[in-house]
Amino acid sequence: MVIGYRSNYDGHGEKNILTNPNELLIPVPITFGYNQPHDSKWEILENYNTADYDTLYRSRTHKTFNCDAWGSMTTPLGTFPNVIRIHEYSVTVDSIFGVFGSTIYSSLKYRSDTINKYYFWGPLERQPVATAYCNAAGQLQRIEWVSWTHLSSVPFLSSDNQNISVFPNPASGIVNIKWPESFKTMTILCQFSI
Secondary structure: OEEEEEEOOOOOOOEEEEEEEEEOOOOOOOOOOOEEEEEEEEEEEEOOOOOOOEEEEEEEEEEEEEEEEEEEEEEOOEEEEEEEEEEEEEEEEEEEEEEEOOEEEEEEEEEEEEEEEEEEEOOOOOOOOEEEEEOOOOOEEEEEEEEEOOOOOOOOOOOOHHHOEEEOOOOOOOOEEEOOHHHHHOOEEEEOOO
16 A cells, blocks of 8 residues: 655645555455455645635546456466466546635646556566556557566575676666676576666
């Protein structure tokens, strides 16, 4: 759950901006057949003064989580058994209101954003086996996957981390990573697209 954040939006110092109700990031635990809508919102009242007009900025998010498939999944990183697919469809609408006290005199839809993605979770993985990003109409845009081979509960530590180099730097395409011999016991595989 997302509880909130701190903002200096109105220029009068940091204040807590609470998401109420809290935003659900992903339902846990989740099983095949799970289908749940979830609503959240947060708002900021700027230049609040009961004697004149003020501006209210409100962000509302409506999400639906649907665990609609399961089975084995083969990726370039290997085959993963008992993977479940969780579909997250989310629409966020930001609005601006002119208010006087508790009365709303005007409203304007400022922007809207749609998130449409599928998470593929394996029971032994600490992150999704894959995440598929789609546009609002459901057309696949890209797939990302990250996998650490058989993560242990003990973090990998090395005192030799000063000898890591990344080149070329800056880069716009392929990046090479060189690390010391002591790192060869660790396998990190990842693929991403921009």
